[in-house]
Structures are given as C-alpha cells and as structure tokens.
Amino acid sequence: MSSIGFASSTKTLLKGAKTIAVVGAAAVFNKRRFPKLLGKKLDALTVELAKTVEAGDLGASATTLTGGEPAKLGVGVLPDSVSRYNAASRAECVRRAMGGLAAGKGKLAIILVVDDPSHILAQAIAIGRCFPQFSGKSKAKSRRVQLLAVDRKGAVIKPESGVTGTVAAVRDSAELVDTPPSELHPEAFANRARELLEGTDVEIEEIVGDELAERGLGGIHAVGRAALSAPRLFVASYTPAGSSEDAEDQRHVALVGKGVTYDTGGLHLKPRGGMEGMKCDMGGAAATLGAFRVLVAARCRHRVSLVLCMAENAIGPASYKPDDILTMHSGKTVEINNTDAEGRLLLADGVSFAARELEADTIFDAATLTGAQMISTGVVHGAVVTNDAELEQTMIAAGHHSGDLLHPLPFAPELYKQEFSSQVADMCNSVRNRMNAQSACAAQFVYNHLDGADVRWGHVDLAGPAFRKDRATGFGVAVLAATVLNLS
Incomplete structure (x- = not known):
C-alpha cells in the first residue's frame, strides 16, 4: 500500500x-x-x-x-x-x-x-x-x-490542518468500496466502521436483522433480509466537548449513507454486464463514514450523527417481491414496482430515523443512487438536490474547494411526486416515466419520507464520480466534510 x-x-x-x-x-x-x-x-x-x-x-x-x-x-x-x-x-x-x-x-x-x-x-x-x-x-x-x-x-x-487526515479518509473510503463484496458484507462493513472510529469520542449503536422491522425500519429490513449477512443500521454520534444545546450557532447534522454492499437487483435481477461492479453500491455510506471521521478529527462545532444503512440486495426465498407493500420508518407505505430501486428504500428509512429519532435539524444523504446521474451531471460532478437554496450554494462552494464538484438538479415536489403514484399504497418506489428527471425524482422519493419534519436536507447522487474505470475514488468525503464545517 x-x-x-x-x-x-x-x-x-x-x-x-x-x-x-x-x-x-x-x-x-x-x-x-x-x-x-x-x-x-x-x-x-x-x-x-x-x-x-x-x-x-x-x-x-x-x-x-x-x-x-x-x-x-x-x-x-x-x-x-x-x-x-x-x-x-x-x-x-x-x-x-x-x-x-x-x-x-x-x-x-x-x-x-x-x-x-x-x-x-x-x-x-x-x-x-x-x-x-x-x-x-x-x-x-x-x-x-x-x-x-x-x-x-x-x-x-x-x-x-486536516488536509493529510482528509486525504487518508478519502483513500480509506475508496478502499472500502474496492473490497470484494463477499469480504465486505454488512456485518464486515459495520466492523470495519467500528475499527476506523476506534479511539474517537463517539457513541455507536447497531440495529440488526429483525430488530429493524421491530423498530419500523421496513425498507432496510426488506432489502437485506434474504442475504446471509443481516441488514443493519449503524449509528455513530459525536458531540463536541463543552457543547450546549442552547448554542445558537450549533446544529445537529446527520450524514446518512446508502450502504448496499452488493446489488444483484433483487428479483428484478440485473443482466450480465449490469451486475459487475455493484460492490460500489455502498459508495455513499463509505463517503459519509469518511466525512464523519474528518469532522470528528476537526472537532466540528456541530453535533454530528452518522447513519449507515447497510444491506446486501440478495435473492432467495426471503426476498422482498414486486407487488409487496412495505411500511417505512416514516409511516408511509410503499408498493414495490422495482426491486432494483432498493437504495432509496434504505435512504428513506435512514433520513426518517435521523429526523424523527435522532432529531437532527440538517440532514445530508449520499448514495450511488441512479445511473441517470451520469447522464445528468457526468462522471466528474455529483448531483445535488436540496430543499434549501442557501444550503445548495454552500454545498456547491464546498465542492469547488474540495475538488469534489457538485451540480444542482431541480427540487420540485409538485412536479415529481406524481411519478410515484400507486393505486394501493402511498407511493411506488420507482418512477412511472424514466424520462422525467429520473435522478431528481429518486431524490424526491427520499424526501417524501421527511414529510412533516422541519429539516434542511441535501442529497448527493455520486454514482458516476464515486467509481470510475472500475476503481473507487472516495468521492464525497471531502465535499460533505467541507459543507458541514462551513454550515451557518
């Protein structure tokens, strides 16, 4: 090395x-x-x-x-x-x-x-x-x-200060993504996250297997329940020394990462050529883990929570099926019309958990969410969707500073909610019209599960820049860390 x-x-x-x-x-x-x-x-x-x-x-x-x-x-x-x-x-x-x-x-x-x-x-x-x-x-x-x-x-x-540590965190995150999926299954990923956070002043909790369903995390549970390694929600919490909940300039930030350690596509199985490289589908979780490490090392003035949604989208007798209806952490129901649109199910549970149980006021999620991201913004720029104009500018500026470039996509709920209409549930999990801003719509699905929560939210789709020419890049670590450090 x-x-x-x-x-x-x-x-x-x-x-x-x-x-x-x-x-x-x-x-x-x-x-x-x-x-x-x-x-x-x-x-x-x-x-x-x-x-x-x-x-x-x-x-x-x-x-x-x-x-x-x-x-x-x-x-x-x-x-x-x-x-x-x-x-x-x-x-x-x-x-x-x-x-x-x-x-x-x-x-x-x-x-x-x-x-x-x-x-x-x-x-x-x-x-x-x-x-x-x-x-x-x-x-x-x-x-x-x-x-x-x-x-x-x-x-x-x-x-x-922090440059060397950030470079190391980027390289560590890329190494996680490059690791073969049989070696980095959900349990191994969680163990590796613990190792990387060892020696830091953070609290860690894991919600594993059937306990996910008991805690209302129906999306994560469904996606990962057919795999040999049980799905899990990995939560790490950092509170700055001497912090006060009354401090006006302190926020509670949550970093939520999609951690699909391997994506077969589920029962909507990916074809040959479409499955190779799908070890990269935990790139968002690797990025948020790296960013969290940078923020803890920098003694960030904000409270920061890390929420890693870990599952292997495997197939077997326990697989979730097209036509199933899942009840999500948000309480909303989702009709499955595409088992290969699984990452948004993890993120939906993750952001809802961050808002409603951790009570974060600012939430960022990161994911290798859509191939359409590469059509929208390419392999150098990640796509960003946010419900807050000031936050959008902060994220774009952080991208220019860190070199992890971001470009905005539309946030327009009234234009995109219709794409998820269902006759039997609150929504489907995949769009009806794949030509209608597919990446922005995928972000909208995640945001649907923040309905009623008073939070600022930023979504980063890094499918292209996180995994280029069959190697991981660690994209997302630096831009997420820079964004949080510059939050007002």
Missing part, C-alpha cells in the same frame, strides 16, 4: 527520491518565471521538458531521465484556466496528469506549484486517487509518495 504525506522542505522531499515531479499551470514553466526549486540544472531541465507538453483542456505530463539523482524527472502541466463549473484548483487536471507520472518504483517526490493555498486540499486528494490502497494481486505494488506545496515564487506553503 502506497503512503502519502507532506514534506516540510525541498531537502526533506528530495531525500531518497527516485522520481521528482513538478505539477503546475502551463504559465509556471517559463524560463524567466520558473521558481528556484531543484537547482540550476534540474530547474532548466524541468522547463525544457514542459515545452514538449501541450496542457490542452485537461492537463498532460511527460518524463525524462536526469542522468543523476533523482534518476527520473516528470512534469504535470495544467491548463492556465478552466471554466466556472470546474474547480479553480484544477483537481481533475492534476489527477489526469498524475496518472502518467504514477508508475515506477521507489520514492516519488511531487512539488505542487499552487496559485492559492486553498488549492492544496483538492490537489492532494487528486494525487491520492492515483494510488489506490486496495489490491487483490498476489504481488501488490506499494510506493512512498511525498508532497510539497509552493507558491509561484517557490516559497513553501504549509497545508491547512
């Missing part, structure tokens, strides 16, 4: 390095303006190497041998500007450029020439994504990666 950390100086960075890479905007690699970083010879070679690279719209890289130490030199050349819907840190460009520099052996030393200190977090996360932690190969490769951030004059910039 590769390790990633920050060096305190160029001397420390270069010690033992086999490869050195300089990453910066195209304008940085100018003979007159290039900062003094590596000594006269290597600085000149860096500028000459960068001349061979066209940054294009998304960044590019090149490498060469130095004839000395470090033996190999690389450059990651980023575009000088990006559109307003992209992050100013050019995090995605860093990820793409680093993809061409990540191969090799021995210590990799990376100098990030940043335009603003606030860009360090997003760029460090982008680099972390190039070195995934999970490997099932018999000869797994590991590498030591060390970073140093400097400004355009070459002055070292110390990263903000």
Whole structure:
C-alpha cells in the first residue's frame, strides 16, 4: 500500500527520491518565471521538458531521465484556466496528469506549484486517487509518495490542518468500496466502521436483522433480509466537548449513507454486464463514514450523527417481491414496482430515523443512487438536490474547494411526486416515466419520507464520480466534510 504525506522542505522531499515531479499551470514553466526549486540544472531541465507538453483542456505530463539523482524527472502541466463549473484548483487536471507520472518504483517526490493555498486540499486528494490502497494481486505494488506545496515564487506553503487526515479518509473510503463484496458484507462493513472510529469520542449503536422491522425500519429490513449477512443500521454520534444545546450557532447534522454492499437487483435481477461492479453500491455510506471521521478529527462545532444503512440486495426465498407493500420508518407505505430501486428504500428509512429519532435539524444523504446521474451531471460532478437554496450554494462552494464538484438538479415536489403514484399504497418506489428527471425524482422519493419534519436536507447522487474505470475514488468525503464545517 502506497503512503502519502507532506514534506516540510525541498531537502526533506528530495531525500531518497527516485522520481521528482513538478505539477503546475502551463504559465509556471517559463524560463524567466520558473521558481528556484531543484537547482540550476534540474530547474532548466524541468522547463525544457514542459515545452514538449501541450496542457490542452485537461492537463498532460511527460518524463525524462536526469542522468543523476533523482534518476527520473516528470512534469504535470495544467491548463492556465478552466471554466466556472470546474474547480479553480484544477483537481481533475492534476489527477489526469498524475496518472502518467504514477508508475515506477521507489520514492516519488511531487512539488505542487499552487496559485492559492486553498488549492492544496483538492490537489492532494487528486494525487491520492492515483494510488489506490486496495489490491487483490498476489504481488501488490506499494510506493512512498511525498508532497510539497509552493507558491509561484517557490516559497513553501504549509497545508491547512486536516488536509493529510482528509486525504487518508478519502483513500480509506475508496478502499472500502474496492473490497470484494463477499469480504465486505454488512456485518464486515459495520466492523470495519467500528475499527476506523476506534479511539474517537463517539457513541455507536447497531440495529440488526429483525430488530429493524421491530423498530419500523421496513425498507432496510426488506432489502437485506434474504442475504446471509443481516441488514443493519449503524449509528455513530459525536458531540463536541463543552457543547450546549442552547448554542445558537450549533446544529445537529446527520450524514446518512446508502450502504448496499452488493446489488444483484433483487428479483428484478440485473443482466450480465449490469451486475459487475455493484460492490460500489455502498459508495455513499463509505463517503459519509469518511466525512464523519474528518469532522470528528476537526472537532466540528456541530453535533454530528452518522447513519449507515447497510444491506446486501440478495435473492432467495426471503426476498422482498414486486407487488409487496412495505411500511417505512416514516409511516408511509410503499408498493414495490422495482426491486432494483432498493437504495432509496434504505435512504428513506435512514433520513426518517435521523429526523424523527435522532432529531437532527440538517440532514445530508449520499448514495450511488441512479445511473441517470451520469447522464445528468457526468462522471466528474455529483448531483445535488436540496430543499434549501442557501444550503445548495454552500454545498456547491464546498465542492469547488474540495475538488469534489457538485451540480444542482431541480427540487420540485409538485412536479415529481406524481411519478410515484400507486393505486394501493402511498407511493411506488420507482418512477412511472424514466424520462422525467429520473435522478431528481429518486431524490424526491427520499424526501417524501421527511414529510412533516422541519429539516434542511441535501442529497448527493455520486454514482458516476464515486467509481470510475472500475476503481473507487472516495468521492464525497471531502465535499460533505467541507459543507458541514462551513454550515451557518
């Protein structure tokens, strides 16, 4: 497993390095303006190497041998500007450029020439994504990666507190998603969550198996009851030291994650090609778990609850069936017309539990909820739906800061509720018209179960950005943490 950390100086960075890479905007690699970083010879070679690279719209890289130490030199050349819907840190460009520099052996030393200190977090996360932690190969490769951030004059910039911890939480969350589903079933997932929270001042509760039905959590119970590993609701609670419920600036925030450890589609079985990769269907739960860890480590001023809805959507004699009617935690009834629309059943119970039993006033849920999210906002931007305009702006700004970009979809209950109409229950679980804002409608189903609860709610569909090219990214950890830390 590769390790990633920050060096305190160029001397420390270069010690033992086999490869050195300089990453910066195209304008940085100018003979007159290039900062003094590596000594006269290597600085000149860096500028000459960068001349061979066209940054294009998304960044590019090149490498060469130095004839000395470090033996190999690389450059990651980023575009000088990006559109307003992209992050100013050019995090995605860093990820793409680093993809061409990540191969090799021995210590990799990376100098990030940043335009603003606030860009360090997003760029460090982008680099972390190039070195995934999970490997099932018999000869797994590991590498030591060390970073140093400097400004355009070459002055070292110390990263903000929490950057290293956030990068670690992102990588841990990606590792969870990458783990094979027979190893990370609901019980194993809960155990892993306990391990990751060990040593923190949080309280943990689990509601498991038939107790879910007894507690009114009919959606989670139904989806997971046919699996060998029982479904469960994992709840962790953090209260800041010295907090007072009367504090005007303190909120009670709940992070609710969809944790379907494997999704067969249920009795509406997915076809070949549609089931592979469905270990990623707990990406939302992994993201909220990572965000919770970041918030606890940062001693967030708000109370924070973590609600992980864990189940395997397996098939067997106990499977829930099309035409079944489930009674949810909200008290509303749901006619099942698609067993492959199971994640929203988990989230519906989770957000209702957070609002009505934990009494959270602000609720975020995260899920790999719909394939339609990728049609709506692509594989770089997650989709956000919220009932609060100010919260929407906070989440989008957090996305630009963290590099986990979000783009809003419509919140319009009066336009979407009709898609779930049922003759025999309060609603169906899947839309009638798949061409009518399918991702926004899926979010609406979740919100239906907050009916009557006075809460601010934000929903993140991260189906595309959480799992790209058969590898998890840990998307969602940083943007959720940044959003909560910036809540007013």
